[in-house]
Amino acid sequence: MMATTTTQPILSIKDLRTSVSSGGQTFDVVRGVSIDVYPNEVLCLVGESGCGKTITALSIMRLLPDPPVRIRGGSVEYRGRDLIKLRRKEIKSIRSNQISMIFQDPLTSLDPVFTIGHVMTEVIRNHRDISKEEAESIGMKMLHEVGLPAPERRFHSYPHQLSGGMRQRVMIALALVLDPDILIADEPTTALDVTVQAQILEKLLEEQRERHMSMLLITHDLAVVAAVADRVAVMYAGEIVEEAPVDELFSAPKHPYTQGLLRALPQVSYKRDKLESISGLVPPPQMMPPGCFFAPRCPHALEVCWEEHPELTAGNGAKFRCFNPQPFQP
Numbered sequence: 001m002m003a004t005t006t007t008q009p010i011l012s013i014k015d016l017r018t019s020v021s022s023g024g025q026t027f028d029v030v031r032g033v034s035i036d037v038y039p040n041e042v043l044c045l046v047g048e049s050g051c052g053k054t055i056t057a058l059s060i061m062r063l064l065p066d067p068p069v070r071i072r073g074g075s076v077e078y079r080g081r082d083l084i085k086l087r088r089k090e091i092k093s094i095r096s097n098q099i100s101m102i103f104q105d106p107l108t109s110l111d112p113v114f115t116i117g118h119v120m121t122e123v124i125r126n127h128r129d130i131s132k133e134e135a136e137s138i139g140m141k142m143l144h145e146v147g148l149p150a151p152e153r154r155f156h157s158y159p160h161q162l163s164g165g166m167r168q169r170v171m172i173a174l175a176l177v178l179d180p181d182i183l184i185a186d187e188p189t190t191a192l193d194v195t196v197q198a199q200i201l202e203k204l205l206e207e208q209r210e211r212h213m214s215m216l217l218i219t220h221d222l223a224v225v226a227a228v229a230d231r232v233a234v235m236y237a238g239e240i241v242e243e244a245p246v247d248e249l250f251s252a253p254k255h256p257y258t259q260g261l262l263r264a265l266p267q268v269s270y271k272r273d274k275l276e277s278i279s280g281l282v283p284p285p286q287m288m289p290p291g292c293f294f295a296p297r298c299p300h301a302l303e304v305c306w307e308e309h310p311e312l313t314a315g316n317g318a319k320f321r322c323f324n325p326q327p328f329q330p
Helices: 053-061 088-094 116-127 132-145 164-176 194-211 222-228 246-251 256-263 303-307
Strands: 011-022 025-037 042-046 069-078 099-102 182-186 214-219 231-236 239-245 313-315 318-320
Touching: 011 053, 025 042, 025 053, 025 069, 025 239, 042 053, 042 222, 053 069, 053 099, 053 182, 053 214, 099 164, 116 132, 116 164, 132 164, 164 182, 164 194, 182 194, 194 214, 194 222, 214 222, 222 246, 231 246, 231 256, 239 246, 239 256
Parallel strands: 042 214, 042 231, 099 182, 182 214
Antiparallel strands: 011 025, 011 069, 231 239, 239 318, 313 318
C-alpha cells in the first residue's frame, strides 16, 4: 500500500451534501463531507451504522433513489470532471468502467433470474465493443483470478446456488473486470464468517496492489482498518470528524468519538478489565443538536460545544473537528 498526498487526488469530494425527504420534511444525512482519494492508496471511511457512510458512497456513484434522496450541494471531481454535473449517459459510462463499487449484500445486488456468466458478459459488453464469446472468455478469466472455485461451472450458476463467500467473489470480479481506477467497497465482508472475511479482504488488497488501484473501503470494523488502510476518515452524524494516516489515528486520535471507537476495540496491549462503550446513540437527522453533534455523548464537552459547531481543523497531515481535544488514554 502507498498513500501519497504529494500528488493530485484521483477523486476529490468537496462539501458534499445529501438530503432525504420524508413526511413533508427534508433532512440532511451527508453534511458537507470533503475527502480526497489519492492514486494507489486505500482510504477507509469508518463509523457506526447510520452515520452516512453508504449514502456518501451512493452519492459519489450517483446511485441514489431520487426522490426521496438527492444531492443538494458540493462536488465530486474525478480526473477534473464533476460527477455531480454529468448527464445520466455520461455517469453510466464511468460506473464500472473507471469507478466501480462492491455493495454490502451480493445476494440482493445480483439479479436472481440471470446466471453469473450472463451478468458478467453484459457488464463487459456494455462498456467494450467485443463479441459475446470474447466477453465470456474475459469473464471466466476474471472469476478464476478472484479465486472462485470451479469457475467454469459457477459461470453457469445462479446467485442462489452460491455460498456467501462465492457471491462476494463474484461481486469483486464484476467490480474489477473492466480494470477501474477506483474501487468503492461498502462493507464487503459484513455477512461473511471470520475465515471468509479474511480471504475476501486479502483478495481485495491483492487486486488493489497488482492493479495500482485506489480503494475507498467503507467499514465499521477498526480491526479491518488497521490491517488495510493507508489513511482513515472517521464519520459521525453525516460529517467527517477526523482524518489521519492510519498509524497516527490509532496511536494519537484527537476526536473523542474516534477515541471511544478505539477503546471499544479488543487489544491485548491495552491493560483494562473490560471493553468500554460510547454512551447514547447517534442522533436522528431531524433532531441534531445545535452545536457539536457529538456533544450529548461526549465526556469532555464544554459549554461552547453545545452552542457552536466546530470546524474541521487541519494540522500536521491530520484533521479533526473538536473544541476540546484530549490526549488519548487507551
